[in-house]
Amino acid sequence: MGRYLLKRLLLMIPVVLITSLVIFGAMNLTGGDPALALAPDNATEAQVEMIREELGLNDPFIVRYLKYMGGMLKGDLGTSYVTNKDVFKTYMQRLPNTLELGCASVFVAVLIAIPLGIYTAINQNTWKDNVGMVFALFGVSMPNFWLGLMLVLLFSLKLHWLPSSGRNGLASLILPALTVGMGLAALITRTTRSSMLDVLRQDYMRTARAKGADERRVIFRHGLKNALIPIITVIGMQLSNVLTGSVLAETVFAWPGVGRLIFDSISKRDTPMVTGCIILSCVLMSLVNVLVDVLYAFFDPRIKAQYVRRER
Amino acid sequence: MSTVTKSTVTTAKPVAKMKSRSQGQEAWRRLKKNKGAMLGLAFLILLVIVAIASGYIFDYETDVIGINPAEKLQKPSAQHWFGTDNLGRDIFARVLYGSRYSLIIGVGSVFIGLVIGVLCGALAGYYGGMVDQVVMRINDMLYAVPNIMIAVVIVSLFGTSTFNLLLSLCVTVATAFTRIARASVMTIRQQEFVEAAYAMGLPTWKVIFKHILPNCLSPIIVQATLSIGTTIINASSLSFLGIGIPSPAPEWGAMLSEGRNFIRNSGYICVIPGLAIMFTVLALNLLGDGVRDALDPKLKK
Numbered sequence: 161m162g163r164y165l166l167k168r169l170l171l172m173i174p175v176v177l178i179t180s181l182v183i184f185g186a187m188n189l190t191g192g193d194p195a196l197a198l199a200p201d202n203a204t205e206a207q208v209e210m211i212r213e214e215l216g217l218n219d220p221f222i223v224r225y226l227k228y229m230g231g232m233l234k235g236d237l238g239t240s241y242v243t244n245k246d247v248f249k250t251y252m253q254r255l256p257n258t259l260e261l262g263c264a265s266v267f268v269a270v271l272i273a274i275p276l277g278i279y280t281a282i283n284q285n286t287w288k289d290n291v292g293m294v295f296a297l298f299g300v301s302m303p304n305f306w307l308g309l310m311l312v313l314l315f316s317l318k319l320h321w322l323p324s325s326g327r328n329g330l331a332s333l334i335l336p337a338l339t340v341g342m343g344l345a346a347l348i349t350r351t352t353r354s355s356m357l358d359v360l361r362q363d364y365m366r367t368a369r370a371k372g373a374d375e376r377r378v379i380f381r382h383g384l385k386n387a388l389i390p391i392i393t394v395i396g397m398q399l400s401n402v403l404t405g406s407v408l409a410e411t412v413f414a415w416p417g418v419g420r421l422i423f424d425s426i427s428k429r430d431t432p433m434v435t436g437c438i439i440l441s442c443v444l445m446s447l448v449n450v451l452v453d454v455l456y457a458f459f460d461p462r463i464k465a466q467y468v469r470r471e472r
Numbered sequence: 473m474s475t476v477t478k479s480t481v482t483t484a485k486p487v488a489k490m491k492s493r494s495q496g497q498e499a500w501r502r503l504k505k506n507k508g509a510m511l512g513l514a515f516l517i518l519l520v521i522v523a524i525a526s527g528y529i530f531d532y533e534t535d536v537i538g539i540n541p542a543e544k545l546q547k548p549s550a551q552h553w554f555g556t557d558n559l560g561r562d563i564f565a566r567v568l569y570g571s572r573y574s575l576i577i578g579v580g581s582v583f584i585g586l587v588i589g590v591l592c593g594a595l596a597g598y599y600g601g602m603v604d605q606v607v608m609r610i611n612d613m614l615y616a617v618p619n620i621m622i623a624v625v626i627v628s629l630f631g632t633s634t635f636n637l638l639l640s641l642c643v644t645v646a647t648a649f650t651r652i653a654r655a656s657v658m659t660i661r662q663q664e665f666v667e668a669a670y671a672m673g674l675p676t677w678k679v680i681f682k683h684i685l686p687n688c689l690s691p692i693i694v695q696a697t698l699s700i701g702t703t704i705i706n707a708s709s710l711s712f713l714g715i716g717i718p719s720p721a722p723e724w725g726a727m728l729s730e731g732r733n734f735i736r737n738s739g740y741i742c743v744i745p746g747l748a749i750m751f752t753v754l755a756l757n758l759l760g761d762g763v764r765d766a767l768d769p770k771l772k773k
Contacts, residue, residue, distance in 0.1 A: 178613070179613075183625075186625065186629055187629070297754065297757055297758070298750070298754065300753075300757060301701065301705075301750050301751075301753040301754040301757055302746075302749075302750050302753075303705045303708055303709060303712075303725070303728075303746060303749050303750070303753075304709070305709060305712050305728070306728060306742075306745075306746030306749065306750070309728065309732060309735060309742045309746065310742070310743070310746065312735065313735060313739045313742065313743075317735065317736060317739060318739075401618045404617075404618050404621060407620060407621075407624070407713065408620070408709055408712065408713070411712070411713060412732075422624075423624055423713065426624060426625060426628045426629075427628050427715075
């Protein structure tokens with residue numbers, strides 16, 4: 161297990177190298193001059209040229225890229241063209257907000273989806289199943305930002321129960337988490353249901369019942385536990401998506417997260433900010449994926465055994 | 473030549489052989505029994521009619537984008553069924569007209585994505601080795617990035633235009649098709665009729681296009697139907713962020729983006745365009761699920 165984890169972590173290095181090259185290249189090679197954007201409107205050509213020199217924009221691309229990577233090795237992701245603040249610090253300021261929203265939405269999603277998925281699977285092809293599946297179908301068919309707007313309309317503007325935007329205490333987290341969570345829930349429900357359906361047909365389920373285990377135990381201990389792997393896969397995928405920021409929900413609720421930071425920086429052509437944030441997001445996503453792999457081993461002894469064998 | 477392919481398919485599906493119906497007819501017969509899919513199909517046909525007709529019923533300059541401050545922010549009434557927006561434009565007309573954007577963008581980018589994705593996937597699955605490695609690694613990389621982010625990067629780097637929007641959306645679509653085509657081609661490549669086609673001296677491209685690809689059509693058709701829905705949502709999301717279809721055009725996401733500023737007093741502005749997106753995508757999903765069950769009855773138990 162340890163060696164496997166080390167290998168996974170080392171694999172992140174080429175990922176970071178390639179992503180940084182692609183993003184850095186794309187930001188640099190496609191039009192738009194950050195110096196022009198930064199200079200005041202009445203700046204002379206000489207002043208613009210000075211800014212360009214200051215930002216090192218006159219160096220050839222490869223020199224700039226190497227300088228950037230050199231800085232990264234020292235833990236320096238550069239400073240923003242726009243705000244002149246340290247990229248790493250800015251990202252780290254936003255990250256807790258994104259983590260908060262991300263974890264809360266995955267929590268909401270799991271809370272809705274897993275019981276619903278199990279329930280629909282047990283009641284397959286009955287009206288209960290149909291209602292559950294229609295719910296999931298609506299969930300995947302709904303644009304997420306629109307759901308957010310509708311929740312604001314209902315809970316903030318009509319009922320005045322919850323704040324409509326900003327990040328200020330637990331109450332302000334509820335609507336954004338519901339918005340993102342409902343979208344995720346739809347997918348997790350479908351996966352849970354189909355995975356449970358596969359498991360429910362297995363012989364060992366019949367055996368468990370024959371041995372007189374009560375139904376609850378059969379479903380959860382024998383059923384759910386064996387159905388968990390695909391469910392964890394989906395949740396892990398969703399989690400790593402949410403961690404790059406749910407730019408739509410962040411826009412609707414004015415949530416100061418990473419998604420909005422990246423989005424705004426792209427439109428302002430703030431190359432160091434974009435490159436830095438995306439690299440950090442990639443690292444974070446890889447870490448989540450490793451975590452998911454560890455969870456596989458935790459829930460499935462067969463997978464654990466594979467790791468052990470490999471190390472021998 | 474194609475008889476070789478067809479006979480293999482019919483023997484694989486004894487039901488079709490017994491009643492001597494073609495595979496397509498058989499799938500259609502099963503699809504017709506699926507109420508949800510038929511409902512979805514009916515809605516989509518209606519939507520296509522609306523999209524075509526709205527170009528003749530409404531005058532784009534006056535009815536759809538014409539500003540009329542005297543009637544701004546009116547609640548739904550007999551005269552304006554869905555009310556009017558902040559510039560006095562009739563929301564009913566705009567929503568109907570907006571179906572054109574969603575349909576064209578949805579179908580357009582899925583089509584482009586399908587062509588690119590299936591080509592890459594077929595080549596990767598057929599040749600394996602280096603080609604496979606290169607195609608799949610690039611695919612993995614694109615797959616790892618949330619699809620909205622890919623689109624945001626492309627659109628903001630190359631500028632907002634309908635073409636760039638199509639391009640940015642089809643990247644995501646293409647990755648899905650690459651995966652599916654590769655998997656299907658890999659399973660089919662080994663079968664005898666492919667060998668037979670070779671033995672008859674056909675060039676490789678002809679074997680791929682005439683003998684392998686027609687046999688992996690089912691998953692591709694299903695994926696296409698479902699992808700159009702996702703793409704419509706993605707397109708409206710980009711418009712909502714302000715980098716999709718530019719402003720006066722009545723794209724549904726763009727309407728929501730503008731309407732959002734008036735949600736406090738005129739909430740109805742934000743309801744209808746969202747419902748339009750939802751029902752369109754819902755119809756596509758219903759149809760997609762139905763088509764999947766119809767093409768592969770083994771999956772539905």
